[in-house]
Amino acid sequence: MTVSRSRAVLACCLLLAALAWAADGPLRLSTILLAALGWEADAPLRVSMIPTTDPSRMLRDAEPLVARLEKATGRTVSLTIPQNYAAVVEALVQGQVDVAHFGGFTFVQASKRAGAVPLVQRDRDREFHSKFITARDDVRSLGDLRGKRFAFGDVNSTSGHLMPAYFMREQGVDPTVVDRAIYTGAHDATALAVAERRVDAGALDEAVWERLTQEGKVDPTKVRVFWTTPPFVDYLWAARKELDPTVARKIADAFLALDPGKPEDRPILELLSARGRYVTVDAAAYAPLREAAVREGLLR
Amino acid sequence: MSFSLHGVRRSFDGRAGRVAALDGVSLDVAPGERLVVLGPSGAGKTTLFGVLNTTLRPTEGTVRFEGRDVSRLSQRALRATRRRIGTVFQQPRLVPSLTARQNALLGRVGHWSFANAVRAWVRPSPEDLERVDAALGAVGLLHRAAARGDELSGGEQQRVAIARVLVQEPTAVLADEPFSSLDPSLRESMSELLGVAAAGRTLVAVMHDVDFALRHFPRVVGLAAGRVLFDVPAAQVTPEMLAALYPREAPERRQVPEREWADAFACVR
Amino acid sequence: MPSPACAEERTTPGPAASTRRSTNIPGLREAEPGRAAPAARALLRRRRVQLLLVGAFLAWSIAASDVSPGALVAPEALHGLGRLLRGMVPPDVSLGFLGVVAVAVGRTLAIGIAGTALAVLLAVPLGILATPRLFRPGALAAGRGPWAVVLFAAHLAARATLRVFRAVPDLLWALLFVVAVGLGPRAGALALGVSYAGVLGRVFADLLEDVEPSAAEALVASGGRRASLVLFALVPQALPGLVSYGLYSLECAIRSASVLGFVGAGGIGQEIQLSMRLFEYRQVSTLLLALLGLMLAGEAASRLLRRATRSVRVTGRPPLTGRGRKLVTLATLVAVVLSFRATELLGSADDGLLARMGRFAAQLFPPDLSLSFLAALREPLLQTLAVAGAGTLLGMVLAAALAPLASAGLMLRRPGAPGRPGVLDLLARLLHVTARSSLAVLRAIPELLWVLLCIVAVGFGPFAGVLALGLHTAGVLGRLWAEALDEAPADPVEVLEAAGASAPVWSLWGAWPQARPLVASYGLLRWEFNLRVSALVGFLGGGGLGLRLYNAIQLGFYDQVSTTVLLILGLVMLSDAVSDAVRRSWLAPATLRRDTARPVDSSLALQAGGLAA
Structure with a gap:
């Protein structure tokens, strides 16, 4: 009884240790291996x-x-x-x-x-632009954004946050729309959030928008551009x-x-x-x- | 018959293998009869008590209550049976956070559907309240009705427990060492109250206090090692019987006049 | 006459014992106002006011957090959920991804172990310093003169430090450490270390305070100095308690470790967050399964480890002795060292860790107290409160529905019970098993993951946060409440059964009144914990302060970060004070202290309280 229990304890602890090692080991191992193969040149x-x-x-x-x-x-x-x-x-x-x-x-x-x-x-x-997109029928212009949920990309993004927000204020969009907006972290995430109606509208990089529609990731019949910013x-x-x-x-x-x-x-x-x-x-x-x-x- | 036990055996799996707590007990209790079970600790009194109040299922043998074989009952029928059996435990076993009045009200639980129980939580029915106040009055606790269970003294708690049985309106009352947790000075008055509760009902008590038992009960059953040693009227209990029941410390039997017992249960007759 | 029945008294609490437990407020229920004592009347009034305030707060929180049940059954929600569920099967079991999962699981374990070990290491000095009996003026072996004043100041500082360590949510610690030392497991381990040190340090101080004083007094009498007093008389007695409590928290720490990743602190949470953000639902389901496995393994491991520390009272199982104990000790040490390495706290090539943390800390001061910024924080602050309130309420409602079903006493027929088993018994068992497993799943998925899942259904916003908090809270509370019902003292319940009550009836009248204080106390604990979480759910789009915090960090506005952190700290301390007040006027003294939850469940209670001791 005691022996089998202590074995179980030992096994459990060894397992823990092995897992802890696994988290640490392989990564180091791979760098060592790569270095041994001469892949790691100095100062890449x-x-x-x-x-x-x-x-x-x-x-x-x-x-x-x-x-x-x-x-x-x-x-x-x-x-x-x-x-x-x-x-x-x-x-x-x-x-x-x-x-x-x-x-x-x-x-x-x-x-x-x-x-x-x-x-x-x-x-x-x-001369870059941001696209304002929506999947809702009742959003046709910037003025329709009042009371709607809006998505930016990363807070540090130019075309996904800074310039859209700047132009929204300049165009007199209700400031609470900007204040209450959420941040998806990336342009394609914004597009998908709009497509799946997790938000009502969003702003993103025109190049990413083009790629997403070309690749069929976003259905342009469901999600449409309702405003494009001036160039920046x-x-x-x-x-x-x-x-x-x-x-x-x-x-x-x-x-x-x-x-x-x-x-x-x-x-x-x-x-x-x-x-x-x-x-x-x-x-x-x-x-x-x-x-x-x-x-x-x-x-x- | 109120209770009718035939060849009841109940064993438990213990460290030293199977132990028979009851080893072939047969017993008939007529309606309205008063009976006390005596025996040393470990004799199987508590097991017998559990079998009688139908919370313990015998390993062998049959238990009948009012003619019906308890082990064959559906759960619903079993609950219906249980509400006809009132129980006074060794400890009062009140719900500490409920008031004395609510605790007494709990005698009605067997009569309630879940919906009734919820309703009673909000506002008990007038009939139930009437019963409760009558019962609390009978045990002299009406002035403490609003006190929480854990604010009552030991004696008060046991009185609430008796009120609970009164409220239940059973046809038979079981009592398991009902006074052992009480001060000796309280026992007599409490036994009087138990008499009130058992008025017109079958009463089976389990006790170790021989003197008290012989004074108050007309029929005495001696239980030892799970077997019935004797089953006689109180007047016929001899010191030899008691010596056999309590081998080491045979208590001397005092002569108890019939009248004293009648006094204690005066309200019964 | 000797009483042979005494032996049969078993554990029945005597009347004396139960009187001691009473709140001693005569006439509180069915009160007769004319007769109630003035103190009782004042208490009644206080309770009424509190009830009113709590009710008003909950009503406001529902209104303020955009709760819209309709959104749950809207076609978009169902469509989104359908897409999520379809996307999740089959789980991604490609070898490459399984490798990623294995590393993530290993890292999570490493974060949990390293964090707990770090917490114990921090807790010992801080706990000693925070022990009043050692440093309060006039205390045992207190010195005199300026030196004693300095030490007393250090004592006060240590107590304040521990308080702050506890009050700042572990997720917030993680967020701060991610900024200070970079993304990855190191930030997670440090965050857990600090946050758990707050609890363990307090526990250690309490243990030292409660240690049997005779040995200490003897030492003082023989002219021992304070240092020797600590070393020889107090610490040896209190240390086993600290270690066993530390092991307790291990399971909890591993749970936390899996969550910290959502803010970038490494481990499985980080992988889930990443896969979710990239819409890789098949990967999410693999990770989810791994997470469930990890939780179960964590429970099993901490049970095993606890048994090694002689706390029979706690485990109900015999302790390990001799060789088994040594092996466990050794293996624990090895696991700790490896975890420190895996989380780059030890043997990392990149030094200057402390310098970087120092630089970050310096940037936090002075906090941005400009009116415009404070005004901008008002709305998210209110939203955080509202999400916590509505989420807790939702959790309680769901838990109240599920807890009775999950109670074994209520739903399951005891083996050997009299009466014929019926179809209803089978049905009840089925319901019971379903309820228990739903609670397990609700509980196993952390709030932050629920946020991500709820966003799929109802979109970004506070309602997603409310749902997330509510679902996880339901899982935790449902189980705790079921256990509170099951473990209500059996004696009164047996009386009701003997009187013919059906299971629902005796549960309502026998088990519930007895479980009520514990139920309320768990509910309050959960509220305190939910407030800590709701401050952070905004990070993932669930509304509240979290988003502001995240943006301030991303923009490098560290003075705003410190203002927000101070605000959260103040909010948490305020809410703890409020719920303490509620506790005092509603609960019996025995349930007042947060650490008196039954020992067997402390791991769960810790979870309920989020270590909010």
Whole structure:
């Protein structure tokens, strides 16, 4: 009786210990194995992107881009995509990331805190728009939003929060709609929340909206756009201030060289939802964005 | 017959194997009869009590109450039987957070459907209230009717327990050492009250206080090791019988005049 | 005459014992106002006012939290739920994902174990410092002079620290640590460590305060110093109690660990939150099954571990001795060390942890007390209160419906009971099993997961929060209430049975009046806990302060974070004070203290109270 009980106790504790180890072990083991295979070159280039959609899917999709950047810089590239926008800003400020894909507002935050260096952006990013969508018949204009539940994406998103909120106020939408809005955390999550009527309306990035309708993820007969914002400047690639300028140059050039005419470039451009070519960034163009953020109380 | 037991056996699985607490007990109790069961502790008195109030099912043998075989009854019929049997336990067993009046009202539970029980929770029916106040008056506790069960003294609690039986209006009353938790000074007055409760009803009491039992009950059953040792009128109980019942400490039997018993239960006759 | 019947008295409480338990308010029920004592009348008046206030609050909370039962049966809700349920089968059992689940489960366990161990480590010094008998002026072996004043100040500080540790919900701790040390299990372990240290430290201080003083007095008499007093006379007596309470909380800690992930603190919660956000319902159902398994395993493990600590009173089972005990001790140590490693509290390459926490803490000051921000907090604050109130009410209503069905005494025929078994018995058993298992499921799914599921049905907003709190509360309270009914003292119940009462009738008149104080006390505990949770459900779209907090963190406005945290802290302390007042005027002294829940259930009671000791 006593023996079997103490055995049961021992077995239970060993199981606990094994599970605790399993949580710890395999990860370390894999890094050790990779290092042994010589995969881990010294000082990889650390790249990050704001999670505009599902981070794990973005990671998978970004493989050709990573390969291109590795070719261009001659260094290994480690891409990390955290769970929220703020983490990318934080990582760049802390010097844990060398190059990052920002939204307009996150770039403003990063340059304010750590002087991020703008590199390149898609030509469409210079005149970007947010789409206001709904699945309700009684929402036809901004005025109909009074008393309705509204969804933004991430609180730090330019096209998913800052600019839609800014324009809503400018257009005289009932301020309680903005005050009581909820945050889905990502553009595709906003679209699905609207489609499933968990909210009455929402605002999101036009590029993501196009992709979702093209891929059939959202039925355009049920969910429709009822308003589009005036243009504003948005996404860009930027580098940490301390990054070697030659490396930064190489990266910028790699993007600038992407050509929709070349078949080998087309998948990468599609992935980045770029219709045309990449262009250099004019940092001064972000001043209105900064002003809007201050007006919205999102930047101090 | 009020109670009729035939060859009742009840065994329990204990550490030392099966133990027969009752080992072939047969007993007939006529309606209106008063009977006391005597015996040392471990004789099976409490088991017998459980079998009589139908909460314990005998392992063997038949138990009849008012002619019906209890073990064959459906649960509904069993409940109907139970409400005809009033029980006074060793401890008063009141619900501590209810008032004396509500506790006495609980004698009616066997008569209630669930809907009635809910209604009684909100407002008892006038008839029930009348019964309760009459019973509380009979046990002299009307002035304490609003006191909580756990605010009453031990004697008061046992009086409420008796009022509860009065309210139940059973045809038979069972009492398991009803006074053992009480001060000796209270016992006589309480036995008087028990007499009130059992007026016109069969009364079966289980006791260890031989003197008291012989004084108050006309029929005496001696129970030892789960068997009936003797079953005689009180007047015929001999010291030898008691010696056999309590082997080590045979109590001396006092002569009890018939009259004293009659006094105690004066209201009965 | 010797009383042979004495042996048969069993556990029947004597009249003396029951009188001691009474509230001593004569004439409270069926009160005759003219005769009631003035104190009793004042109490009656207080109760009436409290009832009125509580009723008004609940009515307001229903109105203010957009409760719309219609939304539950609207076509969209059914469609959304249908899509969710269809999407959940079959569970994702691909090898790759099972690997993810295994790591998540391991991490959750590691967070729970490391958090509890950390809590015990923190609780010992804080608990000693917080013991009044050691540091209050004029206390046992108190010194004199400036040194004693300093120590007394430290004592007060320790008590305040423990209070804050307890009052800030563990989820909020997790959120703060996620910001301070980054996403992942480390934040979870730290959050649990701090939040449970608040409880364990208090328990340790209470234990030290209650320790048999003779040994201590002897030491003082022989001129012992305070340090030796602590080391030799008090701590050895109190430590086993602390350890066994710590093991108690382990099960609870593992439960919490699975929830903390919803705010990014690692473990299975984080995976569920992620899969849910990405609409990967098949993954959600796999994770859900893993979570259920984890909860069951946690219950079993903590039962086993408790038996190793000699608390027979607690487990009702004989304790482990000799070799078994040593093995358990050893394995516990190993598990703790491994958990510390797995949660990166030990042996992590990345140092500067304390520096980062310090930097974050510095950014919290000074709090943003600008009027405009405070005004912006008013609405979410009210919403938080409303969600907690309406959620608790919903939970109580559901629990009241399910608890009687889940009570074994009421629904199940005792083996060997007289009377023929009937069809009704079978039906009752069926109902009973159904009710019990529904309660188990309601309980096993944490509130925050319920929020995500309810959002699918009724959309974002406070109503989703109300539903989520209500469903989980129903699971916990339903079981506690069923047990309170089952464990009501049997003697009066047997009387009613013997008088021919049917099970529903004796439950109403025998078991319910006796279980009432415990039922009320569990309800209050749950309210206190729900307020802590409702402050955070907004994080996931359930309305309330949580959303403000999340946005402030995301925007890096840490002064607003600290204002919100202070507000939640104040709200929690206020609500605890209010429910203490209610407790005092409604419950008998025996049920007053929150830690007097029956020992067997303390793990559940902890859950009910969310460790709100």
